[in-house]
Amino acid sequence: MDAPQDFGFDTLAVRSGTARSDFNEHSEAIFLTSSFVFASAADAAERFKNSEDYFTYSRFTNPTVSMFQDRLAALEGGEACIATASGMAAIMSVVMSTLQQPLKLGADVVMHSATKFLDGQGRVLGGALVGSKQFIMEKVFPFVRSAGPTLSAFNAWVLLKGMETLSLRVEKQSANALEIARWLDSHPAVNRVFYPGLESHPQHALARRQQKSGGAILSFELKGDTPEQMRANAWRVIDGTKVCSITGNLGDTRTTITHPATTTHGRITPEARAAASISEGLIRLAVGLENAGDIRADLQRGLEG
Numbered sequence: 535m536d537a538p539q540d541f542g543f544d545t546l547a548v549r550s551g552t553a554r555s556d557f558n559e560h561s562e563a564i565f566l567t568s569s570f571v572f573a574s575a576a577d578a579a580e581r582f583k584n585s586e587d588y589f590t591y592s593r594f595t596n597p598t599v600s601m602f603q604d605r606l607a608a609l610e611g612g613e614a615c616i617a618t619a620s621g622m623a624a625i626m627s628v629v630m631s632t633l634q635q636p637l638k639l640g641a642d643v644v645m646h647s648a649t650k651f652l653d654g655q656g657r658v659l660g661g662a663l664v665g666s667k668q669f670i671m672e673k674v675f676p677f678v679r680s681a682g683p684t685l686s687a688f689n690a691w692v693l694l695k696g697m698e699t700l701s702l703r704v705e706k707q708s709a710n711a712l713e714i715a716r717w718l719d720s721h722p723a724v725n726r727v728f729y730p731g732l733e734s735h736p737q738h739a740l741a742r743r744q745q746k747s748g749g750a751i752l753s754f755e756l757k758g759d760t761p762e763q764m765r766a767n768a769w770r771v772i773d774g775t776k777v778c779s780i781t782g783n784l785g786d787t788r789t790t791i792t793h794p795a796t797t798t799h800g801r802i803t804p805e806a807r808a809a810a811s812i813s814e815g816l817i818r819l820a821v822g823l824e825n826a827g828d829i830r831a832d833l834q835r836g837l838e839g
């Protein structure tokens with residue numbers, strides 16, 4: 535596709551970045567190869583010298599990974615993208631490759647944990663950084679090339695397929711999340727609901743300006759007189775579910791439920807948890823594609839107990 539800026543987001547998500555091999559395959563090929571062969575010693579020397587322009591070794595560049603990078607850059611409207619093995623590898627790569635003064639750079643890089651909505655089906659880990667060609671290729675690429683937090687070709691292919699349904703999934707999951715958030719907001723066992731799509735959220739207006747929806751993730755706090763009671767109430771709701779998955783990932787087509795205070799945020803100090811409003815009664819729900827009524831009924835079991 536020559537002029538990606540002319541196409542809508544949904545078209546770019548399905549069609550941008552595709553680079554066909556000589557076999558003219560319709561779906562993107564998975565290039566599971568660690569290295570690429572050269573016609574001669576001189577050819578090898580030339581390609582290694584300009585390794586960002588050629589395929590030489592899959593720690594540096596790989597055709598399937600390149601397709602993922604090009605598709606994500608098109609979706610973000612960025613000039614260049616480097617994919618990494620995980621979201622944490624993306625964070626490390628941007629910090630390590632800039633001598634650690636990101637503020638001086640003026641927040642000009644987009645960081646993705648592709649593990650979340652880009653895959654969207656809980657299958658692989660992946661990360662990516664999108665920014666200007668100069669920043670990505672002159673700063674980040676040399677670090678990723680040498681340190682090796684590279685995305686695998688197989689994971690790049692899984693992510694390419696995931697991105698084709700990104701819009702549909704996020705729209706439906708966000709609609710489900712809004713329905714569940716509204717229901718929880720009026721539930722007598724619930725103290726408060728954190729969801730930017732709710733009019734009562736302090737940053738609702740900001741979210742309306744910056745986002746198409748409130749997103750698929752919400753959290754809610756259960757009532758309870760003591761922290762111990764709040765934790766018991768939260769665990770009862772979590773253990774009462776039969777549809778939701780008790781797991782730490784988010785952005786999956788399947789609704790996931792987590793108790794942040796004892797899992798994802800269990801290692802930070804109680805003071806830091808309090809500062810982030812993560813109480814013992816808080817439950818995080820990453821809403822999936824199931825019927826929203828079924829998820830409500832799944833939560834209701836523990837809420838009425």
Ligand SMILES: *Cc1c(COP(=O)(O)O)cnc(C)c1O
Nearest residue numbers: 620621622623647648649659660
């Ligand atoms: C998931 C996540 C990460 C970590 O990404 P991984 O792909 O699990 O390495 C970092 N920051 C935020 C905000 C995340 O949601």
